[in-house]
Amino acid sequence: MQIVETINIAKDSLFVNKIRSALTMIGIIIGVGAVILLVSIGEGARREIYKELGELGSNILIVVPGKTSKEGGMHMGTSVVRKITYEEARFVEKRAKNIIHAVPVIVGTSWIKYKGKSRDTYIVGVTEPYFDIRNLKIEVGRGINASDVDSRQKVCVLGRTVKKEVIGDANPLGAVVSIGDAKYRVIGIMAPKGMALGFDIDDVVFIPTTSAMELFDTDRLFNITVKVRNAELIDEAKKEIKGVLIRRHANKEDFTILSQDEMIAVMGKILNIMTAVLAGIAAISLVVGGIGIMNIMLVSVKERTKEIGIRKAVGAKNRDILLQFLVESVILSVIGGLGGIVFGITLSVGLHYFFDFLPTHITWWSVVIAFLFSGMIGVFFGVYPARKAALYDPIVALRYE
Amino acid sequence: MVILDDIRKSYILPGRVVEVLKGISLEIKKGEFLSIMGPSGSGKSTLLNLIGCLDRPTSGKYLLDGIDINTLSDNDLAEIRNKKIGFVFQNFNLIPRLSAVKNIVLPLLYSGIPSEERNKRAFELLQKVSLSHRANHLPSELSGGEQQRVSIARALINNPSLILADEPTGNLDSKTGHEIMDIFKSIHKEGASIIMVTHEKSISEHAERIITIKDGVCFSGCY
DSSP states (O other): OOOHHHHHHHHHHHHHHHHHHHHHHHHHHHHHHHHHHHHHHHHHHHHHHHHHHHOOSSSSEEESSOOOOOTTTOOOOOTTOOOOOOHHHHHHHHTTTTEEEEEEEEEEEEEETTTTEEEEEEEEEOOOTTHHHHHOOOEOOOOOOHHHHHTOOOOOOOOOOHHHIITTTOOOOEEEETTTTEEEEEEEEEEEOEEEETTTTSSSEEEEEHHHHHHTTOOOSSSSEEEEGGGGHHHHHHHHHHHHHHTTTTOOOOEEEEEHEEEHHHHHHHHHHHHHHHHHHHHHHHHHHHHHHHHHHHHHHHTHHHHHHHHHTTTHHHHHHHHHHHHHHHHHHHHHHHHHHHHHHHHHHHHHHHOOOOOOOOOOOHHHHHHHHHHHHHHHHHHHHHHHTTTTOHHHHOOOO | EEEEEEEEEEETTEEEEEEEEEEEEEEEEEOOOEEOOOOTSSHHHHHHHTTTTTSSOOEEEEETTEEGGGGOOOOHHHHHHHHHHHEEEETTTOOOTHHHHHHHTTHTTTTOOOOOHHHHHHHHHHHHHOGGTTOOGGGGGSHHHHHHHHHHHHHHHOHHHHEEEEETTTSSHHHHHHHHHHHHHHHHOOOOOEEEOOHHHHHHTSSSEEEEEETTTTEEEOO
């Protein structure tokens, strides 16, 4: 029998049981939709993070204290780790030829107060080149310069959020704020940068690294942020920095040099795992949908026992019957799959529309895989009922009431 | 065209073997109109199923148009049922969700006949059984006699050489039953071979030859 006829027969019988067919399809629609939606959330998050990391400057190396394994990603700030100091950062900048700048960075939290208003915020100690390296723009006033650092000036540059919360609409330049026990003069305001990696980059106060050392009473750097001359020199620069630091650290490599790319790679890996887990969970619902198809097909085969007998009596081969029921289950799953694609894409787009902090990105491969998987489920869960139908004894089937 | 030689058929039931046909030998010539009579349980329907290639004998030889049925696969049997045999059943056995015309063309779906040809033949047959005006009705919308006429049309659509009817008038009143028999007789006149199982004497008398089966053996008329 031609496949067109088989499809027509299947279509007819599915149409007779409209509600049943629709309900069965819903299982697949939800499954496919969920795969597409969840993968789009994972992928959206991945792209967002790549974009944000990209905006935070390129050709950057970060030197952190402590030896972390290459893949580990996180630096655990344990106290036994030998610190990296301000002098070492200066030394690296002087000695390493493949780098443009090495910025000693100190990070801490403190209260900032101005005329009765206060805010607990991040205080970041940096030197002049940091703003360029990290693509941070000064909107009003100026950034921290070399002489501020050298003479431990009590000056600060405020992030947008801090400025709004603490100073409000007043003219910020020249205002004197308290950070910790000291008075700082505001010299600049950052251009808004927004959120990155769930962290409000505008909720921060920059001061000279040397002042931060005094404020937090430490010479332990959070990291050295290094700008390499160009992308090709990153490996070269890493070797150089390592060589310089290792001599200062009694030939022990108790620090880690991470490149932006490595951090992105680690993030990407974590997010890929997350996406795979989400897709896997969604796939379970697809399998449940498949079981629904099998269930309905078994009922349908049983109900149509007599029809199977009649068809066999007039010349249907086992293969014709098998194909008829298999095509039915595949049609259910494929239409369900198409519905699921529409459903998933709608949800994904809708989700981003209504919750714009949730980035979603629909990938064509998730659509293709979800659809193929739904088709496979139709075949897999359709074979057993269809085989059962095909193997009915025509005489027994004809007698069935 | 049908040669049966010492056909036996047993069914294995839990704990025992039931022998339904105990050695039937019979020859049916092309164009013959034969009726098989016998009390219920005598094995006449089983015999008809064997002749119709819906089932295989436990032992014995069955030649249909010179082909030894025992040597054929299930697929071959399906093809024989499709091309050479037309069935008419007591309870009509129409597919309830298909219209009359869709039921009639059913055998042609399995022999690869294109749809215009299928519909052309179906409407010719509908005319023949005087049901042209009912072509698109569902079986449930037809009377018993009309349903049986649809199933006769279905049996005829692939120009089979052998029509098998199992109690074709069993579910019909006697007037309708005789109308159906008139159709059978006119088909027979056109050259078809017909084998009909019945237990009604008045119906069986429409046939040229009557054989009687009792307890799985041929009582009379077998040669």
